[in-house]
Structure formats: structure tokens, C-alpha cells
Amino acid sequence: MKLQSNKSSLEIRQELRRQIIDLDQADFESLALRVFQYQAENNPVYKEYISHLHIKTDEVSRLTEIPFLPIQFFKHHLIKTGNPPEPTVIFESSGTTGAATSRHALYDAPLYKSVSTRIFQQNYGHLDDFHMLVLLPSYLERNNSSLVYMMQHFIDQADSPLSNFYLHNTGEMIEQLKNLAENPDGRGILLMGVTFALLDLAESAIDFSFLKNIPNLRVMDTGGMKGRRQELLREEVHDILTGNFGVSKIHSEYGMTELLSQSYSQGDGLFHPGTTMRILLRDVNDPFSIYDHNLAGSKTGGINIIDLANLDSCSFIETQDLGRFGVEPGAFYVMGRFDNSDIRGCNLLVL
Missing domain, CATH: 3.40.50.980 (Rossmann fold)
Known part of the structure; x- marks a missing residue:
């Protein structure tokens, strides 16, 4: 799946933005796949991460096939897609003294x-x-x-x-x-x-x-x-x-x-x-084995999040939280966090 090549990245971004604001849940998956293609091409950190995984982006056709960026990357890189204007603010997580904190720029x-x-x-x-x-x-x-x-x-x-x-x-x-x-x-x-x-x-x-x-x-x-x-x-x-x-x-x-x-x-x-968010779960022992609500039942897994509002950063985040799905479609419980989550990050953090 590829975005139309005759449009500039700015035109694609503006079109995606309009679709995110007016999003209907029935269109979530198709829009998420378009956002993935846009970010895989225009986000340098995400693009390099995907290349190390040897994933062919034009062959990604389902949400469970999308690579999710480990959330630790926000501690070591300012994650940015395209060439947005200067950020309104750079959000920063709280942390213990001396510990690295996550930074997330708000451009829109x-x-x-x-x-x-x-x-x-x-x-x-x-x-x-x-x-x-x-x-x-x-x-x-x-x-x-x-x-x-x-x-x-x-x-x-x-x-x-x-x-x-x-x-x-x-x-x-x-x-x-x-x-x-x-x-x-x-x-x-x-x-x-x-x-x-x-x-x-x-x-x-x-x-x-x-x-x-x-x-x-x-x-x-x-x-x-x-x-x-x-x-x-x-x-x-x-x-x-x-x-x-x-x-x-x-x-x-x-x-x-x-x-x-x-x-x-x-x-x-x-x-x-x-509306702009979808929860998927990953196997606790294999971060690349991702499943959705229909396959998971009550199984506990690592929480992966699709956040389409992250249009100018990265919409596909592998968190350090554990969760399981509820009975209602899309609903979920947060069960806790991975043990020693700060030292379980992938070795591609050196990118």
C-alpha cells in the first residue's frame, strides 16, 4: 500500500489531518495504514528503525503488521515527522533525579x-x-x-x-x-x-x-x-x-x-x-507478535498503541504497560508494567 506519489508530503499531511479530525471508527484501519506509510517515509528515526527490522513498508496491509516504535526512543530522540513549524511546547515526562525523561514536541x-x-x-x-x-x-x-x-x-x-x-x-x-x-x-x-x-x-x-x-x-x-x-x-x-x-x-x-x-x-x-486511538497487544516474550481483540480473548500482553493524533511524531507506540482486552470491542484493562522495563529496550536505541 502506497500513498499517492503525485502529492507533496505537506499535501498528504494536510489531507491526513482533515481525516483525523473527521474520523469515523469504521475508517480507522484504512486511515492508520495511510498514516503509517506517511510516517515511514517522512520520520527519520522511525524510518531507520523500520529498515533495521527489514520490513517492506509497501507490503504492510494490516494493523498487526505495522512495526511499533519502542517508547524508550522518546527518551533519546526528538521524534518528528516531516518539517513541521517550531513546536508550541515540548512536553516532558516526570522522572527520578538523573533518569532520562521522555520528550514529545507539540507542533499542532x-x-x-x-x-x-x-x-x-x-x-x-x-x-x-x-x-x-x-x-x-x-x-x-x-x-x-x-x-x-x-x-x-x-x-x-x-x-x-x-x-x-x-x-x-x-x-x-x-x-x-x-x-x-x-x-x-x-x-x-x-x-x-x-x-x-x-x-x-x-x-x-x-x-x-x-x-x-x-x-x-x-x-x-x-x-x-x-x-x-x-x-x-x-x-x-x-x-x-x-x-x-x-x-x-x-x-x-x-x-x-x-x-x-x-x-x-x-x-x-x-x-x-x-476515536483516534486503538489498542493492540503484543506477546510478552516476542514484541513482534501482535494480536488484536478478536484473537486475544483475555490474554495479557504488552500494550501497543496507535494514536493518530501523533501525526507529527509517531502514531505507533510500543509502551511498557501490560494490559488485556475487555469483553466490549476495543475496551481494555491496564494490568501494570513490565518488570525492569527501562532495561528491556531494544538495542536499536543507539540509532
């Missing part, structure tokens, strides 16, 4: 905002129907977090005087919640936070019994202890949060620095990928 902010907004609204409804109270202390301490960037956009779109980041002013946030419990205005309330911040809040001395008067409250966990607390299983975290906040389910967001699309879970850890 309108595309990112359009995709992330569409994914959220497909799961929860319009942004302006929400008050967004956001607890991301470790992320706010940096100025290049993709999650903070996305949530700032959501807060702006929500256009609510109560929507804000709460760093050292959680007391103000609690007062806002109490006021909404006494004077509901019909909007939903999203209390979103990194795991350790939600746990710290839930286990504080605050009496959260008033939250039962907010039926449209959603508590959303973005994951991550960031070395602040002992690691807990997701089930343990959610048991604490549901018990202390008095909600029946904990919602979750699955995203990362290297991705521009997100997946959301509305409870029990079952994620539904956004």
Missing part, C-alpha cells in the same frame, strides 16, 4: 485540542456542562506537562468560575464543593487528580459526608504516586477513594507524555480508547 496545538476535546465529550458530554476541580500538584510544579496543558484547555472551555487547578489551596476547593452541594446549578462536577493527591485528600481529617448531596460528582484518577506514597494496587486505591468520598465508582484517565489521545474509564478500570 489545534489538532491536539480538537482531538482531546472530542474524546472527553464523547465520554462525558460538553465541557461547558462541568465544573472542573483539578489536583495535579507534581505536574503543576513543572511547566511542560501534557496533562496540565490539556486540563488548562478543558478549564478554559468549561468557562466556569469554579474550574481551576488547586495546588496549595485545597481548603478553597472544599468550600467550593460545599457551596455546590447546598446550591447545585445543574452542572456536573469533575474532581480530577493524580493518585497520591486524591489519596492525601481522601485520608485527610475532612468530613466528606456532604458529597452525598452532589449526585453529579465524578472523581477521576489520573494515576501516579510520583514517589510520594507507597505504590498500591488500583483496586486498593479505588476502595479508599470510594469509601472516603462516598461515590460508587472512580473514573480514570489513561494517557502519557508520548500520546496526544486519551482513554477513559467510567469505573472498574475498564478503559475505552478515544
